[in-house]
Amino acid sequence: MQFIDEAKIFVKSGDGGSGVVSFRHEKFIPKGGPDGGNGGRGGDVIFEVDKQLFTLLDFRYKKKYFAENGNNGLSSNKTGKSGNDLIIKVPCGTEIFNSETNELIADLYEDKQQVVIGKGGKGGRGNAEFATSTNQTPRRCERGISGISLNLHLSLKLIADVGLVGFPNAGKSTLISRVSAAKPKIANYPFTTLIPNLGIVKVDDYKSFVVADMPGIIEGAHIGRGLGIQFLKHIERTKLLVFLIDATSESPKKEFQTLLNELKLFNEKFTERKKIILLTKSDLLDEKGIEKISKLKFPNKIKSFVISSVSGFGIESVIKIIWKNLQLI
Numbered sequence: 001m002q003f004i005d006e007a008k009i010f011v012k013s014g015d016g017g018s019g020v021v022s023f024r025h026e027k028f029i030p031k032g033g034p035d036g037g038n039g040g041r042g043g044d045v046i047f048e049v050d051k052q053l054f055t056l057l058d059f060r061y062k063k064k065y066f067a068e069n070g071n072n073g074l075s076s077n078k079t080g081k082s083g084n085d086l087i088i089k090v091p092c093g094t095e096i097f098n099s100e101t102n103e104l105i106a107d108l109y110e111d112k113q114q115v116v117i118g119k120g121g122k123g124g125r126g127n128a129e130f131a132t133s134t135n136q137t138p139r140r141c142e143r144g145i146s147g148i149s150l151n152l153h154l155s156l157k158l159i160a161d162v163g164l165v166g167f168p169n170a171g172k173s174t175l176i177s178r179v180s181a182a183k184p185k186i187a188n189y190p191f192t193t194l195i196p197n198l199g200i201v202k203v204d205d206y207k208s209f210v211v212a213d214m215p216g217i218i219e220g221a222h223i224g225r226g227l228g229i230q231f232l233k234h235i236e237r238t239k240l241l242v243f244l245i246d247a248t249s250e251s252p253k254k255e256f257q258t259l260l261n262e263l264k265l266f267n268e269k270f271t272e273r274k275k276i277i278l279l280t281k282s283d284l285l286d287e288k289g290i291e292k293i294s295k296l297k298f299p300n301k302i303k304s305f306v307i308s309s310v311s312g313f314g315i316e317s318v319i320k321i322i323w324k325n326l327q328l329i
Contacts, residue, residue: 005156005234007059008099013118014042014083016144017070019126023137024076033136035077036127039144040070042120043083051111053091056156067118070144073126083120093159093237099151109159109237117152121145155233158196160212161326163235165259166244167217171280173197174309175244176213179319196234203323212238217262232266239329240274240322247279247293247306256298274329277304278318283311 017039024032045067068083096106096117106115124142131138164172180199197213214231235241243259245252256277263270279293294306305321307314 004055004057004060005231007056007154009059009063009065009152009154010149011045011065011086011088011118011152012067012149013045013086013147014067014069014120015146016040016042016121016123017072017080017083018143019124019129019141020073020075021127021139021141022075034127034131034138035075036141037073037075037078037080038126038129039073039123039142040080040082041123042070042144042147043067043085044116044120045118045148045150046085046087047094047096047106047108047115047117048087048089049092049094049108049111049113050089051092053089055091056094056154059154067120067147069147070120070123072144073123073141077126077128080123082123085120087114090154091156093157095155095157097153097155099153102153105152118148118150121147157237158198158212158234159210160198160235160238161209162201162211162240162242162322163238164211164213164242164244165217165235165263166280167246167255167259168215170244170246171309172213172244175278175280175307175315176211178309178312178315180211196231201319201322203319207323209323209326211242217259232263236267236269238273240276240325241270242322243275243277244280245277245304247282247289248284252279252293252296253298274325275302276321276325277302279304279306281308281310282306282313283308 019038020036022036024035026032065086065088067086070083071080073080090108092109094108095104097104122145124144127138127141130140166172176197176199179201199211200208201211202208212234214235243256245255249255277298282290290306296304298304305314305318307318
């Protein structure tokens with residue numbers, strides 16, 4: 001399935017039905033009173049979260065959505081039928097913005113969560129509503145109120161506990177495929193990962209957490225270089241950031257600082273997020289190399305751990321460390 005995380009659509013709630021002018025026509029009552037009914041209410045536009053959805057792809061093919069209009073009133077004081085509500089289903093993590101003002105209208109992140117984006121128009125009153133002691137045969141009624149029209153921008157942010165951050169080819173996809181059932185594309189060249197991947201990591205029978213694997217970040221990602229800027233929003237909801245640094249790099253500290261700077265320039269709040277560092281590809285080092293890389297000290301006392309997703313070295317202990325950190329947040 002194609003991963004689409006942005007969409008623009010038009011929605012309109014239903015118009016209210018109009019009231020009617022009507023008078024009773026009963027045998028032996030030549031001058032019956034007013035009995036024009038009210039118009040029915042227009043349908044609402046409602047967005048609902050469906051955890052079975054993972055993309056905004058459907059909104060690429062359908063751009064306009066209309067709730068049902070209310071029916072006009074009827075004689076015998078009968079109110080017109082109300083229009084059916086329109087329920088639009090979206091994935092967990094969907095933000096809804098007003099396209100014209102860029103105002104955030106709703107942030108939907110729980111399964112079955114609903115929000116009414118546009119209330120349907122109220123039905124107009126029939127002439128029975130206008131009868132008074134001085135005007136017993138009113139010939140007046142009201143039109144129904146029009147529904148609300150909105151141009152919306154939908155933006156999907158994945159919901160995960162842990163966000164994997166690293167340069168292209170740092171081993172993020174290999175790690176997520178090792179610790180979860182996710183099967184991202186893996187190859188020995190940069191930008192293999194072109195879309196975010198989610199994986200559920202099992203700690204034991206009753207404990208698990210969700211990891212998001214992002215496309216690799218390069219210097220300048222915050223201004224649109226590489227693929228990073230397009231997907232950095234997907235780790236804004238994460239509780240823990242896990243930086244993956246190639247253990248064979250000439251300067252792991254410099255790589256970490258570059259990644260940190262890119263996140264900070266994209267969103268200042270990333271600096272407040274809990275972080276750990278995984279030094280990957282240790283299977284390419286000898287014992288002396290592993291010992292040397294293990295002694296590296298990173299800024300702000302951020303802890304680092306040496307792993308190999310290929311051999312499995314350090315993986316089990318890192319899963320427990322990540323779980324422990326999540327419980328402290």
